Amino acid sequence: MPDLRIQDIRVTPIAFYDPPLLNNAGCHEPFALRSIIEVETEDGVIGLGESYGVQEMIAALNELAPHLVGMSVTNISGLRARAAQVVCGETTGYSGQEGLLPRVIGAIEVAMWDALGKATGQRVVDLLGGQVREDVPFAAYLFYKFKSHAGQTATDPWGEVLTPEQLVGEAQKMVDQFGFRALKLKGGILPVEDEMAGLEALHAAFPDAPLRIDPNGGWHVHTALNLLPRLTGMIEYLEDPTLGIEANAVVQAATEIPLATNMYVVAEKHLPPAIRQDAFRVILSDHHYWGGLMASRHLARICEIWGLSLGMHSNSHLGISLAAMTHLAAATPNLTYDCDTHYPWQTDEVIEGGKDAFRFENGCLTVPEGPGLGVTLDRSELKRLHQNYLDCGILTRNDRAEMQKHQPDWQFARPRY
Amino acid sequence: MPDLRIQDIRVTPIAFYDPPLLNNAGCHEPFALRSIIEVETEDGVIGLGESYGVQEMIAALNELAPHLVGMSVTNISGLRARAAQVVCGETTGYSGQEGLLPRVIGAIEVAMWDALGKATGQRVVDLLGGQVREDVPFAAYLFYKFKSHAGQTATDPWGEVLTPEQLVGEAQKMVDQFGFRALKLKGGILPVEDEMAGLEALHAAFPDAPLRIDPNGGWHVHTALNLLPRLTGMIEYLEDPTLGIEANAVVQAATEIPLATNMYVVAEKHLPPAIRQDAFRVILSDHHYWGGLMASRHLARICEIWGLSLGMHSNSHLGISLAAMTHLAAATPNLTYDCDTHYPWQTDEVIEGGKDAFRFENGCLTVPEGPGLGVTLDRSELKRLHQNYLDCGILTRNDRAEMQKHQPDWQFARPRY
Numbered sequence: 001m002p003d004l005r006i007q008d009i010r011v012t013p014i015a016f017y018d019p020p021l022l023n024n025a026g027c028h029e030p031f032a033l034r035s036i037i038e039v040e041t042e043d044g045v046i047g048l049g050e051s052y053g054v055q056e057m058i059a060a061l062n063e064l065a066p067h068l069v070g071m072s073v074t075n076i077s078g079l080r081a082r083a084a085q086v087v088c089g090e091t092t093g094y095s096g097q098e099g100l101l102p103r104v105i106g107a108i109e110v111a112m113w114d115a116l117g118k119a120t121g122q123r124v125v126d127l128l129g130g131q132v133r134e135d136v137p138f139a140a141y142l143f144y145k146f147k148s149h150a151g152q153t154a155t156d157p158w159g160e161v162l163t164p165e166q167l168v169g170e171a172q173k174m175v176d177q178f179g180f181r182a183l184k185l186k187g188g189i190l191p192v193e194d195e196m197a198g199l200e201a202l203h204a205a206f207p208d209a210p211l212r213i214d215p216n217g218g219w220h221v222h223t224a225l226n227l228l229p230r231l232t233g234m235i236e237y238l239e240d241p242t243l244g245i246e247a248n249a250v251v252q253a254a255t256e257i258p259l260a261t262n263m264y265v266v267a268e269k270h271l272p273p274a275i276r277q278d279a280f281r282v283i284l285s286d287h288h289y290w291g292g293l294m295a296s297r298h299l300a301r302i303c304e305i306w307g308l309s310l311g312m313h314s315n316s317h318l319g320i321s322l323a324a325m326t327h328l329a330a331a332t333p334n335l336t337y338d339c340d341t342h343y344p345w346q347t348d349e350v351i352e353g354g355k356d357a358f359r360f361e362n363g364c365l366t367v368p369e370g371p372g373l374g375v376t377l378d379r380s381e382l383k384r385l386h387q388n389y390l391d392c393g394i395l396t397r398n399d400r401a402e403m404q405k406h407q408p409d410w411q412f413a414r415p416r417y
Numbered sequence: 418m419p420d421l422r423i424q425d426i427r428v429t430p431i432a433f434y435d436p437p438l439l440n441n442a443g444c445h446e447p448f449a450l451r452s453i454i455e456v457e458t459e460d461g462v463i464g465l466g467e468s469y470g471v472q473e474m475i476a477a478l479n480e481l482a483p484h485l486v487g488m489s490v491t492n493i494s495g496l497r498a499r500a501a502q503v504v505c506g507e508t509t510g511y512s513g514q515e516g517l518l519p520r521v522i523g524a525i526e527v528a529m530w531d532a533l534g535k536a537t538g539q540r541v542v543d544l545l546g547g548q549v550r551e552d553v554p555f556a557a558y559l560f561y562k563f564k565s566h567a568g569q570t571a572t573d574p575w576g577e578v579l580t581p582e583q584l585v586g587e588a589q590k591m592v593d594q595f596g597f598r599a600l601k602l603k604g605g606i607l608p609v610e611d612e613m614a615g616l617e618a619l620h621a622a623f624p625d626a627p628l629r630i631d632p633n634g635g636w637h638v639h640t641a642l643n644l645l646p647r648l649t650g651m652i653e654y655l656e657d658p659t660l661g662i663e664a665n666a667v668v669q670a671a672t673e674i675p676l677a678t679n680m681y682v683v684a685e686k687h688l689p690p691a692i693r694q695d696a697f698r699v700i701l702s703d704h705h706y707w708g709g710l711m712a713s714r715h716l717a718r719i720c721e722i723w724g725l726s727l728g729m730h731s732n733s734h735l736g737i738s739l740a741a742m743t744h745l746a747a748a749t750p751n752l753t754y755d756c757d758t759h760y761p762w763q764t765d766e767v768i769e770g771g772k773d774a775f776r777f778e779n780g781c782l783t784v785p786e787g788p789g790l791g792v793t794l795d796r797s798e799l800k801r802l803h804q805n806y807l808d809c810g811i812l813t814r815n816d817r818a819e820m821q822k823h824q825p826d827w828q829f830a831r832p833r834y
Contacts, residue, residue: 001538001788074539075547077750120537121418122491129711130492268722276693294546298718305685305719333494371418 002119003042004072009065009108010038013058014385015392016348018316019156020406021143024188024216024414026399027406030149031392032316035061036350036382039111041073047115048373050320050350051107051288055395060087060104073112073119076294080105102267102291109292110324110373117372124324124374125367128293128331135364136329137338139182139212140174141314141345142167142202144189150405158345162190164201171202174344175209180363182210182236182338188218192417196230203234210338214239217263220415224251232257236337237282237311240264243415249279258282260337262313266290268299275306282337284313288321293328304334312339319351322358322365323373330367338363350382351375419536420459421489426482426525427455430475431802432809433765435733436573437563437823441605441633441831443816444823447566448809449733452478453767453799456528458490464532465790467737467767468524468705472812477504477521490529490536493711497522519684519708526709527741527790534789541741541791542784545710545748552781553746554755556599556629557591558731558762559584559619561606567822575762579607581618588619591761592626597780599627599653599755605635609834613647620651627755631656634680637832641668649674653754654699654728657681660832666696675699677754679730683707685716692723699754703730705738710745721751729756736768739775739782740790747784755780767799768792 018032033053040046051057064086071078083105117124125131144167147160161170171183183202187195199213213231215224217240224241231238232255239260241251252259260282265274266289274280283303287296303310312329314321322343329335349355357375358365368374403410435449450470457463468474481503488495500522530541542548561584564577578587588600600619604612616630630648632641634657641658645668648655654677658668662681669676677699682691683706691697700720704713720727729746731738739760746752766772774792775782785791820827 004539072543072547074543077547077549077748079547081549081750120539122421122537126489126491130489130494130496132494132498268718272692272723275689295718298715301685301712301715302719302722306689331494333498 002045004074004116004119005042006039006068006071006073007042008040009068010040011058011061011065012036012382012386013053013389014350014382015053015389015394016318016346016385019158019345020146020149021186021345022145022189023143023186023399024218024416025412026401026403026410027146028316028399029394029397029402030152031388031394033389033394033397034318035107036320036377037061037107037111038377039073039108039115041115041119043119045115045119047073047111047113047118048320048375048377049107049111049114050318050324052103052315053389054397056100057103060100061107063087064104064108068108073115076109076112076292079108079112099267099289102295103289106288106290106292106295109294110287113293114372121371123367123370124293124327124372125331128297128328131330131367132333133330134366136326136367137364138180138341138360139184139338139363140171140178140180141184141186141340141342142171142174143186146406150402164198167198168201168205171206175206178344178360178363182212184212184214184340186216187213188215188416192219192223192227196227199234210236212237212239212260215241217243217414218416220417221247221250223415223417225254228255228257239284245270245274245277245279249277252279252281258309260284260311262286271302280308282309282311284311284340286313287324287328288315293324296328297331300332300334309336310334311337314340314342316342316346318346319349319357319375320373323368323375326365326367327373348381348385350378350385352378354378354381419462421491421533421536422459423456423485423488423490424459425457426485427457428475428478428482429453429799429803430470430806431767431799432470432806432811433735433763433802436575436762437566438560438603438762439562439606440560440603440816441635441833442829443818443820443827444563445733445816446811446814446819447569448805448811450806450811450814451735452524453737453794454478454524454528455794456490456525456532458532458536460536462532462536464490464528464530464535465737465792465794466524466528466531467735467741469520469732470806471814473517474520477517478524480504481521481525485525490532493526493529493709496525496529516684516706519712520706523705523707523709523712526711527704530710531789538788540784540787541710541744541789542748545714545745548747548784549750550747551783553743553784554781555597555758555777556601556755556780557588557595557597558601558603558757558759559588559591560603563823567819581615584615585618585622588623592623595761595777595780599629601629601631601757603633604630605632605833609636609640609644613644616651627653629654629656629677632658634658634660634831635833637834638664638667640832640834642671645672645674656701662687662691662694662696666694669696669698675726677701677728679703688719697725699726699728701728701730701757704741704745705732710741713745714748717749717751726753727751728754731757731759733759733763735763736766736774736792737790740785740792743782743784744790765798765802767795767802769795771795771798
């Protein structure tokens with residue numbers, strides 16, 4: 001029988017190229033940060049995890065790691081308990097310790113599942129309760145974007161996207177390459193009429209595509225209420241139109257369009273008030289901030305019990321995260337909507353097989369073959385991307401400051417319109 | 418790597434001796450029924466489950482079993498889906514199909530966990546997320562009872578218990594034998610003043626023991642409200658004092674005593690209304706009716722998120738159920754109260770080691786050693802108890818009819834007082 005005790009945990013921060021994508025908080029920097037977690041058992045089996053790479057996260061992971069040595073990779077409760085003792089957390093970022101803790105737990109928990117799967121010959125999807133779908137559908141994640149990063153002359157491969165025509169071009173390219181069915185527009189950036197023109201252009205060009213818009217809390221309640229008649233019948237859900245649970249509840253009460261969130265129900269403590277106020281009809285889950293795969297299975301069951309729909313959120317990520325998302329989605333019976341993924345925007349990869357390891361067919365992925373998550377580290381790429389991290393000088397994420405490099409007088413505002 | 422596909426499922430109904438215990442619905446019959454489930458994998462590993470043994474349950478298990486052949490023992494979602502297709506259920510018993518379905522799922526799911534554990538060398542407690550406590554505390558489950566079964570002259574070993582003095586004697590015997598700390602009184606049977614006298618006698622004899630009383634919905638709201646001042650400070654929780662979610666919410670609003678339930682929050686669909694109405698502060702979980710161990714882990718997480726306390730309910734059961742309850746309780750961080758168990762009332766056993774297989778120390782059990790649930794079938798006892806089942810002629814549970822053998826004019830009433 002395998003010895004499942006943890007003998008070592010390694011955390012490697014990496015940086016990979018990210019395009020100048022726009023959101024309500026600013027602009028993506030030239031590099032996105034990520035942490036790669038390796039949990040090695042006494043038998044030498046290595047489980048992989050991938051999560052956020054900002055300084056606070058790397059520090060917390062490194063602080064926690066030695067406290068987990070000797071624990072079984074099955075011991076999720078032990079991980080949670082020790083993380084709660086060790087992770088103090090700054091009050092900056094991630095809404096403080098309360099936000100950092102589930103992120104740290106989730107990062108390591110995924111690697112523990114991968115190790116358990118590899119040690120016992122089981123796929124993670126099976127350990128999570130069994131596969132309920134062969135194909136896991138993902139959506140095109142459409143962004144407004146600048147042509148180049150600030151101070152750079154090189155044009156990003158996806159070019160400038162600021163007009164309805166450019167937006168339809170970006171969507172067409174994504175649909176052609178990946179076969180996505182659903183289209184999600186990141187909003188809350190341009191004036192509302194410009195974004196509505198973009199959305200209407202997408203609807204005209206892709207009349208059968210389920211559409212979504214995510215203003216990231218960027219609209220006032222009155223703006224959202226005024227737009228509801230035009231959005232009704234055009235979008236499948238409206239994501240975080242305005243700020244907070246209370247204000248979104250006002251919008252939800254006024255419309256048959258389901259409101260979705262990945263901003264205001266992002267931890268277990270948000271569920272009781274959000275459910276009590278009927279603020280959202282769709283929870284966009286994310287195992288990276290929800291505390292891992294088992295916590296995400298609990299969340300899915302909660303959504304089923306309370307009649308909430310379920311989708312999946314993403315940040316900029318590489319293949320270990322994509323594998324974990326795919327296993328989780330394949331194990332989740334009540335996944336209602338096609339999952340979000342930033343994956344098409346990324347050009348680097350840290351797993352063997354590179355960007356060819358995952359093949360989207362009609363917007364869908366199948367669960368990787370092989371035990372655990374079914375992916376293995378490309379150590380030369382890990383080394384290169386870690387060097388990127390050391391060289392790029394970025395230690396946290398600051399979309400606001402990056403935006404101000406493009407437009408010095410730009411100010412953050414939420415709601416903005 | 419182990420071949421975890423199910424090659425066979427066997428369901429054996431058994432009957433074992435049960436004392437003439439009283440409750441609001443009547444009297445226990447001379448035999449309690451149970452089903453023993455064996456899930457055998459392609460490798461010949463046998464996972465064990467134990468659940469209800471009434472006719473409807475045995476029929477449903479036997480109907481479902483062949484539909485699960487070929488499925489992996491990890492595939493809980495597959496089990497749930499196939500059970501939902503196959504288990505039609507009568508509208509009698511268990512509140513119809515909605516009650517039968519999770520019971521069937523739970524019965525087989527436990528055996529699947531046991532098989533997975535045995536095949537991979539892991540204990541079920543570890544597969545459920547890890548052990549959070551060494552000792553699992555159980556409570557003394559005190560019953561009013563008749564001296565003998567109807568029409569029989571043989572005195573049951575525990576004798577008659579109908580007076581406060583007899584009740585204290587029963588409690589003393591249980592505490593002496595098992596070391597239980599908490600004492601639970603099954604109520605809703607005798608006139609309220611008689612049961613209060615019993616409770617006050619217990620409190621006087623065991624002043625440090627956390628007390629509970631469970632009238633099984635047998636009191637009117639006004640009765641419960643009138644008793645609250647006398648119960649306050651004497652009991653740790655009040656279980657199902659009156660009928661239904663709405664009426665119990667009225668009682669809960671009037672007292673600081675936590676109300677507990679195993680009658681009105683017994684399925685996932687009861688959680689939203691019970692939580693909305695703040696009807697109970699303690700959920701008494703039971704993997705047998707809640708849909709299994711994973712569903713019970715989900716329930717525990719829900720209790721933690723919504724700030725509900727958690728205990729564990731039991732019916733008459735043998736050692737496979739006790740093992741499963743112990744693994745689950747040992748894996749549940751937020752278990753608030755000592756678990757219920759009928760185990761001291763049972764004299765028969767179906768696992769190797771018999772009644773010596775479990776040793777209560779200070780009212781606690783440790784998790785059985787060995788992979789899976791850590792228990793194995795005693796096949797000669799299984800055969801004997803199955804013969805009991807064939808001989809006893811009991812096919813369902815009818816406490817009401819049994820009570821009328823003792824007292825022909827007895828009528829069921831809930832609330833009664």
